[in-house]
Amino acid sequence: MLTMTKIYLSSPHMSGLEQKYVNTAFDTNWIAPLGPLVDGFENDIEAYLNNDIHASVLSSGTASIHLALQLLGVGTGDEVLCQSFTFSASANPIVYQGATPVFVDSETDTWNMSPELLEIAINDRLNSYKKPKAIIAVHLYGMPYKANEINAIAKKYDIPVIEDSAEALGSSYFGVKCGTLSDIGILSFNGNKIITTSGGGALITKSLDLKQKAVFLSTQARDQAPHYEHSSIGYNYRMSNVLAGIGRGQMEVLDERVEARRRNFQFYKNNLSKFDSIQFLEEPEGFYSNRWLSCIITSSYEQRESIRLALLEDDIESRPLWKPMHMQPVFKNAVSYTNGVSEDLFNKGLCLPSGSNLTQQDLERVLQIILNTLSL
Numbered sequence: 001m002l003t004m005t006k007i008y009l010s011s012p013h014m015s016g017l018e019q020k021y022v023n024t025a026f027d028t029n030w031i032a033p034l035g036p037l038v039d040g041f042e043n044d045i046e047a048y049l050n051n052d053i054h055a056s057v058l059s060s061g062t063a064s065i066h067l068a069l070q071l072l073g074v075g076t077g078d079e080v081l082c083q084s085f086t087f088s089a090s091a092n093p094i095v096y097q098g099a100t101p102v103f104v105d106s107e108t109d110t111w112n113m114s115p116e117l118l119e120i121a122i123n124d125r126l127n128s129y130k131k132p133k134a135i136i137a138v139h140l141y142g143m144p145y146k147a148n149e150i151n152a153i154a155k156k157y158d159i160p161v162i163e164d165s166a167e168a169l170g171s172s173y174f175g176v177k178c179g180t181l182s183d184i185g186i187l188s189f190n191g192n193k194i195i196t197t198s199g200g201g202a203l204i205t206k207s208l209d210l211k212q213k214a215v216f217l218s219t220q221a222r223d224q225a226p227h228y229e230h231s232s233i234g235y236n237y238r239m240s241n242v243l244a245g246i247g248r249g250q251m252e253v254l255d256e257r258v259e260a261r262r263r264n265f266q267f268y269k270n271n272l273s274k275f276d277s278i279q280f281l282e283e284p285e286g287f288y289s290n291r292w293l294s295c296i297i298t299s300s301y302e303q304r305e306s307i308r309l310a311l312l313e314d315d316i317e318s319r320p321l322w323k324p325m326h327m328q329p330v331f332k333n334a335v336s337y338t339n340g341v342s343e344d345l346f347n348k349g350l351c352l353p354s355g356s357n358l359t360q361q362d363l364e365r366v367l368q369i370i371l372n373t374l375s376l
């Protein structure tokens with residue numbers, strides 16, 4: 001074939017249903033960072049997560065983490081324990097608050113924060129500095145972290161948990177939806193996520209009071225007054241009514257998107273697990289992953305690179321697993337508690353094309369390149 005179209009790692013997948021909501025925004029001139037679609041989108045999320053929670057939709061997942069830290073009172077001189085194996089947006093807001101991230105490595109069963117290492121880190125911080133102010137745990141690639149274990153440790157030491165569910169909308173843990181498992185949850189609707197509003201996020205809280213505080217802070221912290229009166233520092237973090245319209249349309253197809261991503265994973269697994277050199281992350285009993293990205297672990301850095309470069313040659317996008325935060329130049333001075341797990345995953349792991357809009361033909365094309373590489 002002469003012209004092959006590029007295959008992306010994870011691209012937006014509109015259903016067509018978004019348009020009617022966006023049209024309402026235009027027809028009613030609600031082109032603002034508030035409005036009926038914002039309220040409607042929040043109701044949709046609350047109904048979906050189904051766990052007596054309150055959602056506030058915001059401009060991004062990063063903004064949501066930032067406000068979560070703010071709500072928990074994290075400030076200058078505080079330490080926040082953060083999963084090292086993640087995207088930098090989990091950790092950056094700690095620094096926005098003038099606080100210091102302390103990184104905790106992963107466990108092999110879920111690739112997420114190791115409960116054992118978390119407890120070691122807490123005890124060590126208690127001995128050498130002071131009590132960490134919060135814990136940020138991440139459901140990476142859609143696989144839930146061990147919430148029972150993490151929450152039990154958090155409770156024992158009385159430290160709140162921020163649940164970074166940016167990659168895990170549609171995942172669940174013993175029947176409970178990710179985003180509602182810990183004290184404050186966050187979601188992302190960035191362009192590459194399982195559903196998207198082009199850019200956006202949500203903060204999930206258990207109390208209406210916390211939601212109201214989040215909305216207050218996200219709309220410039222205006223006190224009740226006819227003029228503009230401020231007694232605290234606010235942010236411009238509220239979601240636009242237009243984008244909330246896209247979100248409402250996307251919520252209607254969320255379950256289909258999860259099924260499609262899980263089908264992609266199953267396809268790769270069915271065709272590649274016969275090779276000893278290729279490993280997949282299985283769901284532990286009770287864990288349900290949205291399989292946001294399908295990842296493989298190869299036998300070596302060299303093998304990973306040979307697959308990645310062969311795909312690239314055919315205009316197929318793939319990506320090494322997240323580079324752990326404790327290995328990032330920007331966090332080179334940060335304290336970290338490591339066990340080699342995330343470093344090994346980073347060296348050998350590859351995210352394969354995973355969009356819910358991939359065709360069978362696309363999947364076959366990706367598979368063929370990988371098979372050719374493995375048979376060399």
Ligand SMILES: *Cc1c(COP(=O)(O)O)cnc(C)c1O
Pocket residue numbers: 060061062063086087089090138164166167187188189190199200201
């Ligand atoms: C995407 C992502 C975020 C940030 O979300 P944005 O909406 O892009 O700001 C945070 N954490 C993780 C793990 C993510 O993948």
